[in-house]
Amino acid sequence: MVTKTQLHGEQLQQFTNEIDALRQSMLTDLGTRDAQHIRRVRAFAQGSAIAGRSLLMFGFGPISWVGGVLSLATAKIVENMEVGHNVMHGQYDWMDDPSLHSQTYEWDIVCDGEHWRHSHNVEHHNHTNVIGKDHDYGYGMLRLSPEQRWSPANLLQPIWYLLLAIYFQWGVAVHDIKIGRFVKGRMSKAEFRERVRPFLRKSGRQLFKDYVLFPALAFWQWPRVLLGNLMANLLRNVWTNAIIFCGHFTANAQTYTRQEVAHETRGQWYLRQIQGSSNLEGGRWFHLLSGHLSHQIEHHVFPDIPAPRYREIAPQLRSICDRYGVHYNSGGFWSQYFSVLARIFRYSWPTRKPAEPAMAQ
Amino acid sequence: MHTRSTQTTTMQTACKVERRLTRLLKHPLWAPLNDLASWERLSTRLNPMWSLSSIRASVVRLVDEGSQMRSIWLKPSWRFTGFQAGQHVLLELDCDGVRRSRCFTLSRAPSPDGLLRLTIKRKPEGPLSQQAHRLEVGQNVSISQAQGSFVLPSQGRLLLLGGGSGITPLLAMLDALRTSPARDVVLVFSQRERAQAVFTEALDSMLKQLPKLRLIQHFSAEVGRLEARSLATLVPDWRARSTLMCGPDAMMQSFEQLYAEAGLMQHLHSERFGRRAAAADAGASSHAIAAEKSKQVFTAFSGQSLLDAAELAGMKPKFGCRSGICRSCTCRKLSGTVRDNRTGRQSGPGDELIQLCISTACSAVTLAL
Numbered sequence: 001m002v003t004k005t006q007l008h009g010e011q012l013q014q015f016t017n018e019i020d021a022l023r024q025s026m027l028t029d030l031g032t033r034d035a036q037h038i039r040r041v042r043a044f045a046q047g048s049a050i051a052g053r054s055l056l057m058f059g060f061g062p063i064s065w066v067g068g069v070l071s072l073a074t075a076k077i078v079e080n081m082e083v084g085h086n087v088m089h090g091q092y093d094w095m096d097d098p099s100l101h102s103q104t105y106e107w108d109i110v111c112d113g114e115h116w117r118h119s120h121n122v123e124h125h126n127h128t129n130v131i132g133k134d135h136d137y138g139y140g141m142l143r144l145s146p147e148q149r150w151s152p153a154n155l156l157q158p159i160w161y162l163l164l165a166i167y168f169q170w171g172v173a174v175h176d177i178k179i180g181r182f183v184k185g186r187m188s189k190a191e192f193r194e195r196v197r198p199f200l201r202k203s204g205r206q207l208f209k210d211y212v213l214f215p216a217l218a219f220w221q222w223p224r225v226l227l228g229n230l231m232a233n234l235l236r237n238v239w240t241n242a243i244i245f246c247g248h249f250t251a252n253a254q255t256y257t258r259q260e261v262a263h264e265t266r267g268q269w270y271l272r273q274i275q276g277s278s279n280l281e282g283g284r285w286f287h288l289l290s291g292h293l294s295h296q297i298e299h300h301v302f303p304d305i306p307a308p309r310y311r312e313i314a315p316q317l318r319s320i321c322d323r324y325g326v327h328y329n330s331g332g333f334w335s336q337y338f339s340v341l342a343r344i345f346r347y348s349w350p351t352r353k354p355a356e357p358a359m360a361q
Numbered sequence: 362m363h364t365r366s367t368q369t370t371t372m373q374t375a376c377k378v379e380r381r382l383t384r385l386l387k388h389p390l391w392a393p394l395n396d397l398a399s400w401e402r403l404s405t406r407l408n409p410m411w412s413l414s415s416i417r418a419s420v421v422r423l424v425d426e427g428s429q430m431r432s433i434w435l436k437p438s439w440r441f442t443g444f445q446a447g448q449h450v451l452l453e454l455d456c457d458g459v460r461r462s463r464c465f466t467l468s469r470a471p472s473p474d475g476l477l478r479l480t481i482k483r484k485p486e487g488p489l490s491q492q493a494h495r496l497e498v499g500q501n502v503s504i505s506q507a508q509g510s511f512v513l514p515s516q517g518r519l520l521l522l523g524g525g526s527g528i529t530p531l532l533a534m535l536d537a538l539r540t541s542p543a544r545d546v547v548l549v550f551s552q553r554e555r556a557q558a559v560f561t562e563a564l565d566s567m568l569k570q571l572p573k574l575r576l577i578q579h580f581s582a583e584v585g586r587l588e589a590r591s592l593a594t595l596v597p598d599w600r601a602r603s604t605l606m607c608g609p610d611a612m613m614q615s616f617e618q619l620y621a622e623a624g625l626m627q628h629l630h631s632e633r634f635g636r637r638a639a640a641a642d643a644g645a646s647s648h649a650i651a652a653e654k655s656k657q658v659f660t661a662f663s664g665q666s667l668l669d670a671a672e673l674a675g676m677k678p679k680f681g682c683r684s685g686i687c688r689s690c691t692c693r694k695l696s697g698t699v700r701d702n703r704t705g706r707q708s709g710p711g712d713e714l715i716q717l718c719i720s721t722a723c724s725a726v727t728l729a730l
Contacts, residue, residue: 024704035458043406046399090688093714096460099398101714102688108393122681122689205389213391266684266703303686 002252002327004275007267011324016267018320019301022313026305034306035095041082041288049075049108056228057218069228073235074289079108081240081291082307088117090304110169112202115176125303129248129276130256137248137255139164139171140180143347145255150350157348168237173199239289242337243280247296250278251339252329273300274321278329279314280336287311297328409501415453416440420500421476428557429483430526431494432468434476437504441477444507446470446537447530447605447632451505452479454496456488461712463489466607466632467507468529470537477504482526511632513537514603518545520596522616524587524608525552528560530632531607535567535574542571547596551579551587551612587612589619600625607632639725641698641707648722652676652730653695661722666702667692668717671730678717678730685719692717697726 007015052072055064084107086092092100099105106113119135127133131147138144142161143154153160164171177195181187187195210229215222254275261272280286280294287294292307298314299307321328386395393399397413404411410419418441422434444450444467453462469478484490496502513519513534521531528550538544552558558578568574577595579587592599606616606629613631620629642648647662650670659674661667668690671678681689685703691714699708699720707723708715717728 020704024706027706031457032455033458035455043402046402049393090691093688093691095458096714103691117687117689118681121687125686126682126684205392208390209392213394304688 002329004254005271005324005326007271007324007326012265012267012271015320015324015326016265016270019267019270019317022316022320023302023305026302026309026313030094030306034092034308035097037306037308038083038087038092038095038100041078045075045079045083048072048078052228052232053214053225056225057214057221059224060221065224065228069231069235072228072232073239076108076232076236077239077289078291080236081243081293082288083107084109085120085291085293086307088113089121091306093304106202108206109172110203110206111173111175112198115198115202116172119176121303125300127261128273128300129254130258130261130272132258133261135175135178139175142344144249144343145347146351147255147257148347150347154348158344161344165238165241166234168241169233170203173203242333243290243293245340246280246333246336247277247293249340249343250329250331250336251343252327253278270301271326273297274317274326274328276300278331278336280333281330282333286333297330410438412438412440412503415503416505417501418477418504420496420498420502423496423498426480426559428559430480430559431483432478432480433493433496434478435502435504436476441504442506444471444477445512446533447512448507448509449511449530449632450477450479450507452489452493453503453505454489454492456492459488461489461492462505463487464508465493466529466533468532470533470539480526480529480532509632511605511607511630513605514630518598518602519547520599520602520604521546521548522604522606522608522612523548523550524612527607527609527632529607531605532560532563534605535571538574539567539570543573544571545573546571547575547577547602549577549579549587549592549595551581551608553580554582555580589615592616592619600628602628604629605632606630639697641710641723643723648697649725650722651725651727653727654730661726663723664702664721666718667699667715667720667722667726667728670722671717676730680718683718685716688716690717691715693729694720695727695729698723699726 048071052068052070052075055068055071059065059068084105087100087105088102088107090102093102103117104113107116124134124136129137131137131145138148141164142157143150177192177199178187182192210233211226214229215225218225254272256272256276261268264272274297277296277300279297280290282290282294292310293299295307295310295314298310298317301317302310302313318328318330320326388395401413404413405417410417416437418435418437420433421436422432424432424434426432446467449464449466451462452465453460455461465479465481467477468480469476479493481490481493483494511530521534523531531548531550535546535548538546548564550564558580564576568576581587596602600623604616604620606613610633613633617626617629617631620626643663645663647660649658650661650667651658652671655676657674657676659670659676661670666683668678668680668683678692679689681687683690685701693712694708694715695712696710698710699715700706700723701708702719702721708720710724
């Protein structure tokens with residue numbers, strides 16, 4: 001395992017300034033190109049959804065069914081990852097287009113937008129990989145680091161992980177309700193009810209759309225549509241889960257303790273974002289279908305810069321990291337994903353807490 | 362009596378049913394089938410004029426009026442419901458990816474051909490006016506319905522006071538007056554230089570068609586600024602006329618004072634465009650912040666985040682990370698200049714979205730909070 005790099009004093013300041021300058025250079029360059037990109041991708045997702053749903057509703061035979069499923073799954077993946085996730089980060093707020101406004105955008109997934117904005121934008125992006133504070137670290141069910149306490153339930157975590165991957169949108173949807181806190185008696189019934197309500201509303205609408213409305217519109221073809229929608233949701237779940245797990249749980253992604261981040265400066269926050277994230281290498285379509293989360297490092301350093309820009313700044317950010325001796329975690333999809341699976345298996349067994357680094361001396 | 366009350370109840374029930382039905386149709390449960398924005402993206406792809414929510418208009422002619430002014434002739438879609446001379450529309454344009462909109466006067470009276478004319482002055486600091494000057498014939502834009510109460514009174518003698526590009530609503534009014542040529546009208550038009558005079562031809566033709574129009578041209582480069590004091594010599598019977606005024610701020614203020622002192626404010630109708638953004642003053646230690654929705658005014662110190670300042674004033678804006686990462690505190694700034702506390706970058710003076718937690722005031726600021 002790669003060791004964590006800490007920078008101090010003058011060096012940390014220079015590192016911060018270089019990253020700030022990189023951010024500034026991107027911000028001043030935003031314009032028509034970025035606006036065109038997001039509108040085009042949205043149109044692609046919409047077209048793909050129309051094509052997919054039409055094939056499922058009006059097509060016949062297994063080939064059109066498979067085509068419909070793939071097309072609808074692509075639509076959902078692109079809408080969720082490249083449009084929804086990025087728009088809700090405020091990457092396109094500067095365009096002042098009400099249909100692309102971070103605080104009002106609602107996406108095609110069972111997770112309520114407002115819940116997502118809180119659990120993801122506020123908590124995960126702020127407290128990335130801080131054990132106990134970043135609820136995305138293991139999603140409250142997986143042990144991925146020796147810093148987390150082991151319990152016998154972890155022995156079965158490969159199975160839990162498989163279930164999470166299949167039902168990923170539901171995992172994300174219930175995330176911000178914080179059921180664990182309620183179960184442990186740390187949340188009042190009234191607050192719990194308040195938190196459950198948006199989840200029920202949004203998931204009800206999604207279920208109605210995919211499993212009642214569109215099947216009903218297909219009359220006697222309803223089983224085909226229902227199964228097709230189920231399959232498209234499943235494909236989207238498995239794909240997004242794989243991409244997202246490669247973001248922070250690969251072999252060399254670092255974790256942090258509450259004490260480490262107690263008095264963190266912006267430069268140290270940058271360092272944590274870089275060392276706690278990992279990139280995936282691939283072609284243009286791979287990046288698009290991952291919502292540019294294949295550039296997880298760039299995304300975590302600049303969460304509100306339009307995602308297609310990550311590809312452009314990656315070499316510059318990487319060269320800054322190289323100069324300061326900060327590990328830049330990047331690799332192909334399969335090697336990174338296998339290292340995630342390895343981590344899920346390894347930490348399902350009890351391991352000893354690592355020796356405290358010799359900080360005091 | 363009895364039948365009438367039954368009728369009213371039937372009407373009320375019908376209204377209620379209609380309201381319920383619209384609400385049902387708009388319910389998110391039917392999404393994406395009732396998502397107007399998605400349908401609109403499809404329809405405008407087929408034909409840019411087929412918009413379901415906004416009024417589209419195509420550019421049919423461009424005329425340079427001199428002195429950085431350009432007239433843009435538009436043919437609006439059927440959704441446009443007409444206007445009165447003196448009113449304005451909001452023009453919405455995409456300026457390097459940013460959607461911006463601003464008010465522009467319709468500089469021509471309504472006419473049977475249905476064409477609209479916007480006369481826009483190019484301003485170096487105004488991205489929208491620059492983009493408007495880049496428009497080409499055949500392009501499509503979005504406009505709003507006509508707005509504004511700056512219109513001709515139905516009778517009486519008139520005095521029109523115009524300064525610079527403020528002549529545009531008055532031109533539309535003169536254009537409209539051609540149908541009643543007996544109206545007694547005086548136009549006082551102040552411009553900077555004779556050599557760069559605008560609308561000379563248009564005004565000449567108005568003079569021919571309106572026998573009772575008197576035109577007083579004023580060139581400030583030659584004889585100094587048009588002062589309200591000189592109105593009595595220029596138009597001796599100004600007190601007896603309904604006055605319509607549009608021009609630069611300084612000119613409008615001086616005339617407003619004159620009318621106020623004479624107790625004739627009810628005779629004076631004036632048209633102002635846009636919010637006047639307060640000038641940025643980096644040296645000041647505090648600035649007044651107006652929160653428009655909650656109708657509160659509070660003070661923000663230089664360097665203090667607007668989020669902190671609003672909370673100290675007892676307001677409860679939405680917030681998240683408080684360090685500029687999550688965008689939960691994104692808020693519309695209507696006017697004023699702010700600075701990003703992290704990078705030191707200063708914003709523009711106009712309407713845009715800002716993050717309250719990392720923005721500090723550099724001038725008086727109005728927020729849509």
